[in-house]
Amino acid sequence: MSLCQPDLLRYHRRPMATKPKVVYLRNVPADLVNKLKAAAALSGGHSIQKYVVQLLLEHVAELERKGHLPKGEAHERGKR
Numbered sequence: 001m002s003l004c005q006p007d008l009l010r011y012h013r014r015p016m017a018t019k020p021k022v023v024y025l026r027n028v029p030a031d032l033v034n035k036l037k038a039a040a041a042l043s044g045g046h047s048i049q050k051y052v053v054q055l056l057l058e059h060v061a062e063l064e065r066k067g068h069l070p071k072g073e074a075h076e077r078g079k080r
Contacts, residue, residue, distance in 0.1 A: 033048075040051035063069040 036048050040046045040048050064071045
């Protein structure tokens with residue numbers, strides 16, 4: 001089983017120029033993980049991974065919209 005999951009690409013709004021990266025989160029409180037599982041299930045039966053990626057994409061898009069992050073710069077760097 002590969003750590004890189006190509007099917008994750010379909011969850012992103014924009015096409016990715018490179019393979020997805022692996023992000024590990026350590027020391028996440030058990031009660032928070034349980035709440036994330038419930039929230040993911042309530043949001044349409046998604047996996048925690050898909051739910052968290054969607055939350056992160058929405059948060060980054062909001063920061064770009066507010067001008068706190070440059071729009072699309074990380075995406076453009078990946079094309080080089």
